[in-house]
Amino acid sequence: MIVADPKPFGQVKGYLENFEKILIVGCGTCVTVCLSGGEAEVQILASGLRIAFGREGRSKTILEGCVQRQCDEEFILPILNRVENEQIDAVVSLACGVGVNFFADRLGKTPIFPGVNTTFYGAGMEPGLWAEMCAGCGDCMTAHTGGICPVARCSKHLLNGPCGGSEKGKCEVDPANIDCVWQLIYDRLQKLGRVDELQNVLPAKDWRTASDGGVRRTVREHLYRLK
Amino acid sequence: MSDKNVIKSGSNLERVLSSGHFAVTCECGPPKGADVEHLQKKIDLIRGCIDAANVTDNQTAVVRMSSIAASAVLLQNGLEPIMQMVTRDRNRIAAQSDVFGAYALGIRNMLCLTGDHQTFGNHPMAKNVFDLDSIQLLDVVRVIRDEGKVNSGDPVQGSARMFLGAAANPFADPFEFRVIRLAKKIRAGADFVQTQCIYDMDRFRKFMSMACDMGLDKQCFILAGLTPLKSAGMAAYMNRSVSGITIPDEIIKRIKGVPKGNQAEEGINLLLEQIQQVREIPGIAGVHIMAIEWEERVKEITERAGLLPRPQL
Numbered sequence: 001m002i003v004a005d006p007k008p009f010g011q012v013k014g015y016l017e018n019f020e021k022i023l024i025v026g027c028g029t030c031v032t033v034c035l036s037g038g039e040a041e042v043q044i045l046a047s048g049l050r051i052a053f054g055r056e057g058r059s060k061t062i063l064e065g066c067v068q069r070q071c072d073e074e075f076i077l078p079i080l081n082r083v084e085n086e087q088i089d090a091v092v093s094l095a096c097g098v099g100v101n102f103f104a105d106r107l108g109k110t111p112i113f114p115g116v117n118t119t120f121y122g123a124g125m126e127p128g129l130w131a132e133m134c135a136g137c138g139d140c141m142t143a144h145t146g147g148i149c150p151v152a153r154c155s156k157h158l159l160n161g162p163c164g165g166s167e168k169g170k171c172e173v174d175p176a177n178i179d180c181v182w183q184l185i186y187d188r189l190q191k192l193g194r195v196d197e198l199q200n201v202l203p204a205k206d207w208r209t210a211s212d213g214g215v216r217r218t219v220r221e222h223l224y225r226l227k
Numbered sequence: 228m229s230d231k232n233v234i235k236s237g238s239n240l241e242r243v244l245s246s247g248h249f250a251v252t253c254e255c256g257p258p259k260g261a262d263v264e265h266l267q268k269k270i271d272l273i274r275g276c277i278d279a280a281n282v283t284d285n286q287t288a289v290v291r292m293s294s295i296a297a298s299a300v301l302l303q304n305g306l307e308p309i310m311q312m313v314t315r316d317r318n319r320i321a322a323q324s325d326v327f328g329a330y331a332l333g334i335r336n337m338l339c340l341t342g343d344h345q346t347f348g349n350h351p352m353a354k355n356v357f358d359l360d361s362i363q364l365l366d367v368v369r370v371i372r373d374e375g376k377v378n379s380g381d382p383v384q385g386s387a388r389m390f391l392g393a394a395a396n397p398f399a400d401p402f403e404f405r406v407i408r409l410a411k412k413i414r415a416g417a418d419f420v421q422t423q424c425i426y427d428m429d430r431f432r433k434f435m436s437m438a439c440d441m442g443l444d445k446q447c448f449i450l451a452g453l454t455p456l457k458s459a460g461m462a463a464y465m466n467r468s469v470s471g472i473t474i475p476d477e478i479i480k481r482i483k484g485v486p487k488g489n490q491a492e493e494g495i496n497l498l499l500e501q502i503q504q505v506r507e508i509p510g511i512a513g514v515h516i517m518a519i520e521w522e523e524r525v526k527e528i529t530e531r532a533g534l535l536p537r538p539q540l
Binding site: 155156157158159160161162163164165166167168169172173175180182183186187198199201202203204207 | 408415
């Protein structure tokens with residue numbers, strides 16, 4: 001899933017100083033699971049803003065909303081209608097950056113602000129902990145590495161084995177928190193009886209499938225033609 | 228993989244190694260600015276004591292004079308450079324362009340590295356590149372030399388023939404992978420290898436015997452990396468804070484055991500013993516003395532180690 005962290009409260013409040021009627025919109029998918037932008041976080045942010053502006057003697061209208069997914073038109077249409085019908089001055093999206101962009105492309109003159117910082121594609125490791133697992137490079141190479149991705153999980157994206165900074169299974173960049181992915185790959189391939197494959201030199205990667213090839217889009221011909 | 232018996236660039240270092248002499252290299256770090264005089268002073272301290280000097284490329288991710296420019300200054304001052312190049316700061320377009328530029332300036336040795344992560348340097352907020360890793364850089368520059376093609380397959384105008392080096396760290400983990408990684412570097416194009424500084428001689432011997440068992444010493448020149456310890460404090464710091472370096476307790480105790488004023492001397496004595504020890508290890512073709520900011524002692528070290536005069540080939 002896409003992992004995001006709430007933006008510092010003061011930063012979000014700062015975006016909204018000059019607006020009176022504000023709608024905060026959560027997203028029911030990834031950011032709900034990682035506890036940064038679901039219904040509960042919308043309520044918390046809205047209450048915080050009411051209290052903070054109230055203390056300054058300013059009464060703003062802070063409205064709340066949440067949709068199942070901010071990355072699909074059918075889900076955000078009700079919000080777009082609400083912005084128009086209720087004459088909202090500004091929208092805060094607590095979805096990942098996809099939601100913010102998707103709204104921005106469709107919101108006309110109403111400004112939208114991000115309420116979270118989108119960080120990575122990751123997995124929940126244990127309650128309260130998520131870790132990066134995929135970099136979306138567009139050419140998955142984990143078949144060579146026992147299913148473990150060095151593009152996403154090596155601090156230097158090394159494709160041919162660990163650098164000199166791998167010590168006791170940890171990455172020198174942050175030994176307390178980052179595993180050396182090449183230690184993980186080595187251990188995994190050893191379990192699979194495939195360590196020999198690590199002797200192959202992986203040539204320079206073609207990054208065109210990653211964002212380096214320009215902004216990406218995906219077409220499913222059988223559906224797209226129907227339009 | 229390149230053939231050890233075919234001359235690659237004809238550099239002094241290559242001639243020394245291929246004629247069977249025990250090679251000596253050291254490090255010459257560029258200044259944190261354009262202070263050429265500072266660099267020239269360092270050059271004067273080491274010229275004649277070594278066969279070539281590594282010119283580091285923004286080592287530990289701290290901004291310094293570029294390794295290409297500093298290497299050119301070495302050449303102008305009669306000292307052969309081993310230009311280091313890291314993939315942290317340049318993609319394959321810049322890397323290949325820099326290889327051509329370096330060759331045009333007369334640089335003939337090049338050490339291919341991935342580079343320290345920028346979080347360790349003075350610009351931790353920088354965006355890194357890592358388009359290639361060190362092994363892929365070796366491969367790319369070897370193909371330029373041996374096949375006359377850039378990475379895209381386009382032909383190279385003229386030639387750019389570098390004597391190619393790589394680093395090896397026998398002390399990082401996983402230990403069993405370190406020799407595999409060395410083999411990969413050789414297969415990708417490494418003609419010579421300089422190791423991380425050695426303090427744990429037993430582990431290094433084990434590494435070398437694994438490398439020799441695979442025949443790697445026959446495919447590439449392996450130079451043992453050594454760094455003199457200036458003080459017990461430095462030993463403790465390196466042991467604690469430099470990833471991939473472990474200093475055995477007996478060495479720390481030995482340096483600690485002499486009065487502060489004599490610790491540097493003891494560090495040099497230890498280095499001289501280490502030089503003798505690595506000379507006796509099968510498969511070692513030379514030493515790489517990394518006397519960090521201690522260039523003034525290189526002459527004395529090489530003299531006392533019996534490494535002078537350097538061969539004139």
